[in-house]
Amino acid sequence: xxxxxxxxxxxxxxxxxxxxxxxxxxxxxxxxxxxxxxxxxxxxxxxxxxxxxxxxxxxxxxxxxxxxxxxxxxxxxxxxxxxxxxxxxxxxxxxxxxxxxxxxxxxxxxxxxxx
Amino acid sequence: xxxxxxxxxxxxxxxxxxxxxxxxxxxxxxxxxxxxxxxxxxxxxxxxxxxxxxxxxxxxxxxxxxxxxxxxxxxxxxxxxxxxxxxxxxxxxxxxxxxxxxxxxxxxxxxxxx
Numbered sequence: 058x059x060x061x062x063x064x065x066x067x068x069x070x071x072x073x074x075x076x077x078x079x080x081x082x083x084x085x086x087x088x089x090x091x092x093x094x095x096x097x098x099x100x101x102x103x104x105x106x107x108x109x110x111x112x113x114x115x116x117x118x119x120x121x122x123x124x125x126x127x128x129x130x131x132x133x134x135x136x137x138x139x140x141x142x143x144x145x146x147x148x149x150x151x152x153x154x155x156x157x158x159x160x161x162x163x164x165x166x167x168x169x170x171x172x
Numbered sequence: 173x174x175x176x177x178x179x180x181x182x183x184x185x186x187x188x189x190x191x192x193x194x195x196x197x198x199x200x201x202x203x204x205x206x207x208x209x210x211x212x213x214x215x216x217x218x219x220x221x222x223x224x225x226x227x228x229x230x231x232x233x234x235x236x237x238x239x240x241x242x243x244x245x246x247x248x249x250x251x252x253x254x255x256x257x258x259x260x261x262x263x264x265x266x267x268x269x270x271x272x273x274x275x276x277x278x279x280x281x282x283x284x285x286x
Contacts, residue, residue: 089271095215100263100276108271148215152274159205159270163217 060084061153063164070141070171078136078167080151086131087153091161092124095148107134141171174199174266178277185254186285192239193249193280195264201225205267206240206247207274212260220262223247251282259284 060083070076080090089108093101105121107113107128115121123145125137134153138145148168152161175198185191197206208220223231223240230238235255239248251258264277 091273098281100278101217101274103273103275106271106273150215150217152217154271157270159267159272160219160222161267161274163209165214165216 059160059162061087061151061162061164063151063167065167066165067168068170070169072142072171073140075137075139076141076169078138078149078151078169080134080136080153080164082132082153082155082162085153085155085162087134088131088156089154090128090134091152091154092126092134092136093150093152095150095166097148101150104136138169141169143171145169146171174201174204174268174275176264176266176275176277178264178280180280181278182281182283184283184285185251187254187256189254190250190252191254191282193251193262193264193282195247195249195277197245197247197264197266199245199266199268201268203269205269206238207265207267208236208238208247208249209263209265209276210258210260211263211279212257217263221249254284256284256286258282 062081064079092104105113105115113126128134150166151164204225206223210218221233235252261279265274
């Protein structure tokens with residue numbers, strides 16, 4: 058149990074375009090989802106926390122207008138990178154937790170390359 | 173704000189030997205949770221072991237065990253009988269509770285050799 062999927066696993070897009078990454082909890086209801094960014098050989102940096110039906114809470118320094126997060130249902134959260142630039146190239150990982158659960162379950166990640 | 177420190181960027185251990193990865197943290201909270209995650213080359217984050225701060229007994233999961241010293245704010249991971257499949261990046265992480273964000277350390281790259 059507690060499986061989280063991400064789609065796509067890797068995506069290449071041109072500079073200036075937008076790209077959407079989906080995070081789904083497959084066998085539980087995810088009341089809270091988290092989005093992380095990981096640079097090569099670095100740790101995970103939290104970008105934002107989203108609760109189902111509410112606006113996401115962004116970490117300091119993360120542009121909310123650039124990284125749009127939607128958590129419209131208990132099984133799906135999306136991250137849209139708007140007007141992508143090469144510096145947005147990174148590995149994006151989502152995680153999810155259910156009601157009353159302190160443990161987070163991680164998706165397999167999405168490698169974004171902006172050319 | 174909580175911080176998590178892993179002072180060993182890289183470690184190496186021979187197969188079948190034991191290795192200990194260090195982690196210290198700083199917090200003013202009394203109730204919290206600590207985790208060790210493994211990230212193999214596939215980059216999928218895998219939970220290795222977790223510890224609730226209110227529990228005095230150290231957590232164990234098969235070959236993995238922790239040494240949790242609450243007063244010293246230390247949370248080390250011991251891997252016994254190391255296997256080649258243990259080669260990965262290991263992250264120590266901290267959380268204050270349900271629906272709370274994880275604060276990660278910088279990671280320790282573990283290489284298990286023949």
